[in-house]
Amino acid sequence: MTGADVLLLALGAVAVGSAVLVVHTDRLVRAGLYLVVCLGAIAGLYLVLTAELVAWVQVLIYVGAVVVLLLFAVMLTRAPIGAADDLDRPGLPAALIGGGAGLGLAALLVDAFRWSSVTLPSPGTAESVGTAIFSSWVLPFEVLSVLLLAALVGAIIVSRPDIGSRP
Amino acid sequence: MKPVIPFVTAALLFGLGVYGVLRRRNAVLVLMAVELMLNAVNLILVTADTTVRATLPHGGQVFALFVIVIAAAEVGVGLAIVLQLYRLRASVVVDQVPLDAAPASELDEPRVRP
Numbered sequence: 493m494t495g496a497d498v499l500l501l502a503l504g505a506v507a508v509g510s511a512v513l514v515v516h517t518d519r520l521v522r523a524g525l526y527l528v529v530c531l532g533a534i535a536g537l538y539l540v541l542t543a544e545l546v547a548w549v550q551v552l553i554y555v556g557a558v559v560v561l562l563l564f565a566v567m568l569t570r571a572p573i574g575a576a577d578d579l580d581r582p583g584l585p586a587a588l589i590g591g592g593a594g595l596g597l598a599a600l601l602v603d604a605f606r607w608s609s610v611t612l613p614s615p616g617t618a619e620s621v622g623t624a625i626f627s628s629w630v631l632p633f634e635v636l637s638v639l640l641l642a643a644l645v646g647a648i649i650v651s652r653p654d655i656g657s658r659p
Numbered sequence: 660m661k662p663v664i665p666f667v668t669a670a671l672l673f674g675l676g677v678y679g680v681l682r683r684r685n686a687v688l689v690l691m692a693v694e695l696m697l698n699a700v701n702l703i704l705v706t707a708d709t710t711v712r713a714t715l716p717h718g719g720q721v722f723a724l725f726v727i728v729i730a731a732a733e734v735g736v737g738l739a740i741v742l743q744l745y746r747l748r749a750s751v752v753v754d755q756v757p758l759d760a761a762p763a764s765e766l767d768e769p770r771v772r773p
Contacts, residue, residue: 496660504668511672511695515679520687527691530672534698537665543705543720546727550701553727558694558734565687565738569745579685581754586681594674601666610710612660616720624717625724636728643732647739653746 496612499540507533518579520571524563531555542615545622665706673699686741686751690734697730 510529517523531554538547614620625633649655672695679692701723708719745751 494660497664500660500664500668504664507668508671508675511675514691514695515675515682515688520685523688523691527694530695531698534672534702537668537702538705541660541665541705541709543708543723546701546705546720546723549724549727553731554694554698558731561734561738562687562691562694565690565741568742569687569751571685571687578752579688580682581684583678583682586678589681590674590676590678592674593677594671597670597673598667601670602663605661605663605666605710607661607663610660610662613709613712614716616708616717621717621720621724624715624721628715628718629721629725632725636725640728640732643736647735650736650739650743653743 496540500537503533503536503540506530507537518575518577519573520566520576520579521563521573524559524566527562528555528559531559542612545616545618660709662706662710665702669699669702669706672696672702684752684754686744686753687738689753690737690741693737694730694734697726697733701726 507530510526510533513526514523514530517526531550535547535550535555538544538550676692676694676696676699679695680689683689683692704719704723704726706719708717708723711719713719741751744756748756
């Protein structure tokens with residue numbers, strides 16, 4: 493156990509614990525705020541795994557943009573601020589399937605990696621990841637920009653009631 | 660660095676995301692659980708980037724960045740759909756949405772299906 497392992501364990505515990513609260517709390521706004529804690533802990537995990545650029549992009553896009561969008565949706569759908577008792581359906585099948593998926597994958601990965609050690613590679617700084625993107629992954633990068641444009645136009649059309657098929 | 664720790668963390672996060680998608684009735688909470696699953700996949704990709712010495716350097720991190728961009732697009736379109744659903748039905752409870760209901764004409768005023 494090195495210092496990196498202790499950090500990974502602590503941040504992983506924070507991420508999993510706040511994820512449990514995200515799927516269990518009966519207050520919508522608190523679910524969004526626990527999601528911030530979970531995503532921040534995952535950004536910390538990326539930093540320990542030397543993925544610097546991915547960590548900061550995670551903080552910018554997930555914690556900054558996606559969670560704000562989700563909280564806007566909570567407000568715009570006039571969700572109850574206090575505790576609500578109708579957020580869940582009966583949990584046994586969901587617990588079986590979710591627990592089966594999570595624990596099954598965990599057992600598979602534990603069996604694959606045991607307690608082996610790896611040395612961390614060179615850090616994924618903006619320079620090295622940018623070089624990789626713009627030398628080997630240019631075409632997917634360009635396709636993604638088209639996808640973003642399509643999502644932008646689609647979101648506008650979906651949310652405009654005066655265009656589309658309604659008479 | 661023991662790669663099994665972030666791998667198991669990611670597996671547990673994915674399981675929790677599946678559980679949340681199946682358990683929650685509010686569409687916004689379902690989207691939050693989907694974000695948990697996407698983050699679990701990203702964590703797997705970034706961890707695999709440290710364990711696999713591929714020919715192309717940092718392929719896992721590049722894929723994680725691509726998944727983050729796709730997730731941003733997904734949540735934008737998803738929230739537009741959720742808000743439109745709320746405008747039409749005055750409710751975002753996913754198991755009360757009648758998928759075969761007649762559109763438009765009977766929906767001039769929002770109402771909740773029993």
